[in-house]
Amino acid sequence: MTARDAVPRLRAGVRRAYDRTRDSDVVLFPEGVLVLNETAAAVLARCDGSSTIAEITEGLAEEFDGVRPEDVAELVADLARRRVVRVDG
Amino acid sequence: MAESTEPPFGLLAELTHRCPLHCAYCSNPLELVRRNEELSTDTWRRVFDEARELGVLQVHLSGGEPLARPDLPRLVEHASGLGMYVNLVTSGLALTEEVATDLVARGLDHVQLSVQDADRANADLLAGTRAHDRKLVAAEVVRRSGLPLTVNVVLHKANLDHVGGIIELAEQLGADRLELANTQYYGWALRNRAALLPTRAQLASAAPIVRAAQQRLADRMEIVYVVADYHEAHPKPCMHGWGSRQLTVAPDGAVLPCPAASVIDGLPIENVQHRPLAEIWYDSASFNAYRDTDWMREPCRSCARRELDFGGCRCQAFQLTGDAAATDPVCSLSPDHGLVRTILARDADQPDRPALVPRSVAR
Ligand SMILES: C[S@@+](CC[C@H](N)C(=O)[O-])C[C@H]1O[C@@H](n2cnc3c(N)ncnc32)[C@H](O)[C@@H]1O
Numbered sequence: 001m002t003a004r005d006a007v008p009r010l011r012a013g014v015r016r017a018y019d020r021t022r023d024s025d026v027v028l029f030p031e032g033v034l035v036l037n038e039t040a041a042a043v044l045a046r047c048d049g050s051s052t053i054a055e056i057t058e059g060l061a062e063e064f065d066g067v068r069p070e071d072v073a074e075l076v077a078d079l080a081r082r083r084v085v086r087v088d089g
Numbered sequence: 090m091a092e093s094t095e096p097p098f099g100l101l102a103e104l105t106h107r108c109p110l111h112c113a114y115c116s117n118p119l120e121l122v123r124r125n126e127e128l129s130t131d132t133w134r135r136v137f138d139e140a141r142e143l144g145v146l147q148v149h150l151s152g153g154e155p156l157a158r159p160d161l162p163r164l165v166e167h168a169s170g171l172g173m174y175v176n177l178v179t180s181g182l183a184l185t186e187e188v189a190t191d192l193v194a195r196g197l198d199h200v201q202l203s204v205q206d207a208d209r210a211n212a213d214l215l216a217g218t219r220a221h222d223r224k225l226v227a228a229e230v231v232r233r234s235g236l237p238l239t240v241n242v243v244l245h246k247a248n249l250d251h252v253g254g255i256i257e258l259a260e261q262l263g264a265d266r267l268e269l270a271n272t273q274y275y276g277w278a279l280r281n282r283a284a285l286l287p288t289r290a291q292l293a294s295a296a297p298i299v300r301a302a303q304q305r306l307a308d309r310m311e312i313v314y315v316v317a318d319y320h321e322a323h324p325k326p327c328m329h330g331w332g333s334r335q336l337t338v339a340p341d342g343a344v345l346p347c348p349a350a351s352v353i354d355g356l357p358i359e360n361v362q363h364r365p366l367a368e369i370w371y372d373s374a375s376f377n378a379y380r381d382t383d384w385m386r387e388p389c390r391s392c393a394r395r396e397l398d399f400g401g402c403r404c405q406a407f408q409l410t411g412d413a414a415a416t417d418p419v420c421s422l423s424p425d426h427g428l429v430r431t432i433l434a435r436d437a438d439q440p441d442r443p444a445l446v447p448r449s450v451a452r
């Protein structure tokens with residue numbers, strides 16, 4: 001599990017984009033494409049290499065109700081497994 | 090068109106079949122497209138427009154050698170301008186600093202560089218030309234350009250014992266990913282199968298070396314190991330299902346559900362010069378022939394794995410049984426599995442093997 005003070009960032013060669021064919025946010029990387037749901041897109045948009053999981057959660061709370069740091073951490077851990085983000089700290 | 094058909098994510102754009110190398114393991118068809126049959130720059134641009142419109146988000150510029158097309162920079166720029174992730178799949182020979190800098194400026198996202206072996210002499214023998222040192226230079230050029238680098242090494246009898254050294258080389262080259270891909274038997278590779286098939290002992294020795302390296306390098310270099318499917322109990326999930334995620338456009342504009350699909354006799358292959366890509370994807374007989382699971386017969390039809398491996402590869406089924414709708418004979422449940430066992434017993438497990446025949450320059 002990713003800790004609250006961990007700092008995720010997009011890996012080299014990973015790009016976020018919006019796909020109008022699917023009307024979805026997507027993330028593009030060497031091995032493929034991931035179609036993001038709204039929450040995942042919002043989290044990924046905040047993986048800027050300086051915000052911690054706790055700070056990302058705070059930011060999200062302004063837009064979404066009931067976001068918990070453990071949910072963000074789990075999502076980030078999943079994105080790390082898929083090699084979309086790397087986590088420092 | 091099936092209700093469930095989703096748009097594709099990827100386009101494999103085979104810009105040309107021309108290539109300065111002669112890899113004995115090359116999966117490209119025996120019958121290559123001639124230079125004068127290649128699509129023009131404008132047609133490729135239109136193909137990319139149609140692909141993006143259809144939902145394609147990632148384009149793999151491959152071949153043959155994509156750097157052999159003088160319009161490559163313009164094609165990179167066009168694909169990138171459409172918002173697609175642009176991957177260059179190359180043997181690297183012509184990838185100089187100047188070329189790389191230009192491609193990066195035009196929006197290239199990633200380079201996949203193929204290497205034949207860690208040992209220079211053996212690598213050059215496999216490539217059929219002095220290529221190895223130039224590939225090392227190309228890797229350095231990519232690293233300096235700041236682009237992520239995947240090194241791809243096709244594995245077979247003649248290099249599988251060097252897998253530890255190959256991993257070390259990829260580390261030295263600063264690769265972000267290493268694909269260790271056991272040979273798929275299509276095209277020239279099928280022709281050289283008796284020479285290329287690894288032995289069971291070779292595969293058994295390589296596996297723990299790869300696993301240990303995967304753990305050791307976990308965060309620095311991702312290692313993707315593509316298993317030797319003749320030796321497996323179940324087939325590979327070819328293309329994640331026919332007409333499901335990706336399409337291939339060959340140098341002459343032929344649109345293929347799988348890069349090897351031109352081997353299937355009677356498959357009514359469409360051409361992007363005569364029909365819009367979206368129609369081909371959704372409505373063509375070729376793309377609908379083996380889509381989803383309705384086409385399956387037993388044992389696949391009622392098998393719990395049918396949505397996992399999609400019955401394996403249609404091209405392989407055709408090549409080995411003459412029937413593209415058969416269960417891939419690699420599967421131990423296939424009534425034709427004896428064919429694969431016979432090939433392994435006859436070729437892989439024999440000490441005397443034929444010599445590799447380098448890919449010839451024919452056409
Ligand atoms: C056909 S090549 C074309 C691009 C370029 N000429 C090259 O070799 O890098 C595309 C990719 O397929 C790999 N490849 C070629 N033959 C193969 C085979 N029989 N099985 C698996 N991969 C293969 C190559 O190593 C390369 O990464």
Ligand code: SF4
Nearest residue numbers: 108110112115153180
């Ligand atoms: S695999 Fe080798 S022969 Fe085939 S296209 Fe690539 S470099 Fe050329």
Ligand code: SF4
Nearest residue numbers: 389392394395400420
């Ligand atoms: S029977 Fe068909 S679906 Fe089942 S494992 Fe074999 S190939 Fe896959």
